[in-house]
Amino acid sequence: xxxxxxxxxxxxxxxxxxxxxxxxxxxxxxxxxxxxxxxxxxxxxxxxxxxxxxxxxxxxxxxxxxxxxxxxxxxxxxxxxxxxxxxxxxxxxxxxxxxxxxxxxxxxxxxxxxxxxxxxxxxxxxxxxxxxxxxxxxxxxxxxxxxxxxxxxxxxxxxxxxxxxxxxxxxxxxxxxxxxxxxxxxxxxxxxxxxxxxxxxxxxxxxxxxxxxxxxxxxxxxxxxxxxxxxxxxxxxxxxxxxxxxxxxxxxxxxxxxxxxxxxxxxxxxxxxxxxxxxxxxxxxxxxxxxxxxxxxxxxxxxxxxxxxxxxxxxxxxxxxxxxxxxxxxxxxxxxxxxxxxxxxxxxxxxxxxxxxxxxxxxxxxxxxxxxxxxxxxxxxxxxxxxxxxxxxxxxxxxxxxxxxxxxxxxxxxxxxxxxxxxxxxxxxxxxxxxxxxxxxxxxxxxxxxxxxxxxxxxxxxxxxxxxxxxxxxxx
Numbered sequence: 001x002x003x004x005x006x007x008x009x010x011x012x013x014x015x016x017x018x019x020x021x022x023x024x025x026x027x028x029x030x031x032x033x034x035x036x037x038x039x040x041x042x043x044x045x046x047x048x049x050x051x052x053x054x055x056x057x058x059x060x061x062x063x064x065x066x067x068x069x070x071x072x073x074x075x076x077x078x079x080x081x082x083x084x085x086x087x088x089x090x091x092x093x094x095x096x097x098x099x100x101x102x103x104x105x106x107x108x109x110x111x112x113x114x115x116x117x118x119x120x121x122x123x124x125x126x127x128x129x130x131x132x133x134x135x136x137x138x139x140x141x142x143x144x145x146x147x148x149x150x151x152x153x154x155x156x157x158x159x160x161x162x163x164x165x166x167x168x169x170x171x172x173x174x175x176x177x178x179x180x181x182x183x184x185x186x187x188x189x190x191x192x193x194x195x196x197x198x199x200x201x202x203x204x205x206x207x208x209x210x211x212x213x214x215x216x217x218x219x220x221x222x223x224x225x226x227x228x229x230x231x232x233x234x235x236x237x238x239x240x241x242x243x244x245x246x247x248x249x250x251x252x253x254x255x256x257x258x259x260x261x262x263x264x265x266x267x268x269x270x271x272x273x274x275x276x277x278x279x280x281x282x283x284x285x286x287x288x289x290x291x292x293x294x295x296x297x298x299x300x301x302x303x304x305x306x307x308x309x310x311x312x313x314x315x316x317x318x319x320x321x322x323x324x325x326x327x328x329x330x331x332x333x334x335x336x337x338x339x340x341x342x343x344x345x346x347x348x349x350x351x352x353x354x355x356x357x358x359x360x361x362x363x364x365x366x367x368x369x370x371x372x373x374x375x376x377x378x379x380x381x382x383x384x385x386x387x388x389x390x391x392x393x394x395x396x397x398x399x400x401x402x403x404x405x406x407x408x409x410x411x412x413x414x415x416x417x418x419x420x421x422x423x424x425x426x427x428x429x430x431x432x433x434x435x436x437x438x439x440x441x442x443x444x445x446x447x448x449x450x451x452x453x454x455x456x457x458x459x460x461x462x463x464x465x466x467x468x469x470x471x472x473x474x475x476x
Contacts, residue, residue, distance in 0.1 A: 058151070059116070061149045066133075079134060079385030083099075115151040132146055133146075142440050150459055153325055159414040160462070162412070165405035168453050189449075191401075195436070195438050199435075200435035201386075201414070208437060217251045219313065221254075225284070226285050226287075227288055233375040237319065240381070247390055253269040255269045259290050263290060263294040266280070289323065291318065291322060292324065303340050318345070318358075343368065344367045347381050348369070
């Protein structure tokens with residue numbers, strides 16, 4: 001990493017989402033401020049529904065939802081969410097920014113969006129006031145989620161998450177509450193609400209603590225496009241794919257498959273990772289894009305290869321910079337592989353890749369479809385997939401709302417690369433998703449009636465240059 005720009009620029013993930021609070025029997029969004037520092041800093045804070053930005057540019061986008069029971073769309077719209085949508089099963093889309101066009105999901109829209117372009121500030125949280133949660137009549141069993149997509153533009157930076165509980169009010173005392181609540185001057189809602197905050201690697205707002213290969217042996221096939229259009233990108237592909245292999249450890253096995261005109265099993269499944277990297281080093285570009293052949297060859301190797309293990313977790317990572325020679329054939333091959341129990345991740349490289357097709361037809365789920373706008377982004381993409389596949393998603397904080405806000409009040413240092421030992425800064429042009437979920441459990445009784453809470457959450461970016469930091473706040 002150099003002083004001004006990081007050699008490993010992070011890519012814009014295909015799904016990026018933000019944080020807030022609740023009001024009335026619920027949470028009210030707000031944010032904390034920023035302390036003085038001798039370094040350039042930039043804070044995006046949910047403090048009184050306002051945000052402050054500095055010279056080191058930090059921008060946010062988000063998506064928030066609320067599960068509050070069926071038939072409440074009009075009530076929710078009346079709470080200040082005029083664009084709220086009923087997602088079914090009592091779940092509602094509250095807000096999102098940027099807002100995609102008709103027929104396009106928020107997650108699908110983000111890969112095409114240049115978050116750091118000044119002209120796009122109007123669509124992002126970048127110094128503007130915003131209210132995420134301002135809900136009333138929250139009841140036991142209700143829950144809400146928000147995914148913040150954080151973008152550090154320009155220079156590398158350290159990132160910290162902060163917050164505080166600014167209100168935990170008992171308010172009026174109803175008759176049912178007075179029978180069980182012996183502390184009329186102290187609210188109980190902050191202790192009753194359960195909160196989880198985590199690094200949401202695939203930005204799907206589902207906390208996945210266990211990686212695909214964490215509880216059993218992992219077998220992964222790297223399926224790489226080496227067609228003629230890859231001539232300029234082949235070096236970056238080799239470097240990033242070998243970096244992924246370096247994350248593996250015995251008994252995990254890896255195989256290398258390439259495709260152009262047809263496909264080639266370049267290295268069968270093995271724990272000799274150097275032979276896999278040697279095979280990848282031999283790649284040269286040329287020919288067409290027979291993706292179906294590459295997927296079928298990988299399926300055969302993972303399911304019935306000489307070193308394939310029954311019961312192992314099977315993973316395939318398919319990279320391409322273009323369109324498959326036959327979409328129908330590739331779709332069929334992917335369907336067969338998924339039906340055989342193989343989880344397929346896809347990487348769409350560059351503007352010529354069939355991004356939507358890979359997400360909707362090849363990847364096991366939209367969350368398993370990644371985008372690398374530039375070849376230099378491949379290192380980060382493979383690292384993100386390695387985090388999901390090998391280790392699962394890491395907690396930032398978990399507990400009652402009161403406990404989580406107490407932890408955030410002291411500041412929690414975020415790690416720019418969870419695959420590396422020790423805390424790492426975030427490179428310039430970085431995107432990081434943070435998941436935040438709150439739940440009011442069903443076993444909470446009348447003691448929280450009419451209670452309300454308000455809490456503050458903020459993110460602070462501090463320059464990396466001339467500012468080495470080595471500490472890491474452990475997940476709580």
